[in-house]
Amino acid sequence: MSDFVIRNLAELGDRESAQAAEIFVEGFYDSLRYFTSDRDKLARALVHALVREQFFVALEEGQVLGIFAYSAGQKRAFRFQRAELQQELGWMKGSLFYFLVRRELEKxxxxxxxxxxxxxxxxxxxxxxxxxxSQLNHELISRLGYDDYILEVVDTNTAAVRLYERLGYVEFRRKPQRWFRKQTGFNARVYMRWMGDQAQSE
Known part of the structure; x- marks a missing residue:
């Protein structure tokens, strides 16, 4: 496994934030493409919403290669502005994104x-x-110092489920996606909890 430089996004600039938004869109494109198939437009629409203090990135030669965000207490990793979304996605799709996705990622x-x-x-x-x-996961668990780490992954992302299992996560709940399955691209949300340092390399 390579050693990447792990940095908090708040310590970096707009260039790295834009790269982080692009990677987010790439990773979650199946759930986002309903609003537009243009990945660049999605990234421009979303970059403003990244709460940089809540995002960590893996860097290699100044290039962002991975993102890992966290929430704790009342702090969430996203904060959306409707005007920004409407500017890139149009009034209708921007408004729909604001009310649907914002509700999920800011609640x-x-x-x-x-x-x-x-x-x-x-x-x-x-x-x-x-x-x-794997390195982002290890680094954040080491740096943040919480007692309990949980995450959510969609059931269709089987590669991610296997990765988290190797990192020591165990499924503890599954929530069916009742609406807009075609648009979201998955059937259920899988909730997993870190049960100890059983990590293996990817």
């Missing part, structure tokens, strides 16, 4: 004290299989 998680929720985990396509997500 309070009601985490217990000592709990941390990992989200927006994604690796650039050209860096997959190099241990980017």
């Amino acid at each position: 309070p998680l009601h985490l217990a004290e000592g709990q941390c929720y990992f989200e927006a985990v994604a690796t650039a396509k050209q860096a997959r299989g190099r241990g980017v997500a």
Whole structure:
């Protein structure tokens, strides 16, 4: 596994934030393409919403190769502005995104004290299989110091489920997706909890 430089996005500039948004879109494109098939437009629409203090990135030669965001307490990793979304996606799709996606990504998680929720985990396509997500996971668990780490993955992302299992996560709940399955691209949300340092390399 390669050693990447792990940095908090708040320590970096707009260039790295734009790269992080592009990687997010690449990783979650199946759930986002309903609003537009233009990946660049999606990235431009979303970059403003990244709460940089909540995002960590893996860097190699100044290039962002992976992202790993977290929420704890009342802090979430995204904060959307409707005007920004409408500017890139148009009035109708921007408004729909604001009301549907914002509700999901900004709603309070009601985490217990000592709990941390990992989200927006994604690796650039050209860096997959190099241990980017594994190193980000290890680094954040080491740095953040919470007692309990949980994350969510969709059931159709079987590669991610296998990766998290290798990293020591165990499924504890599954929530069926009742509406817009075709648009979201999955059938259920799988919730997993880190049960100890059983990590293996990707």
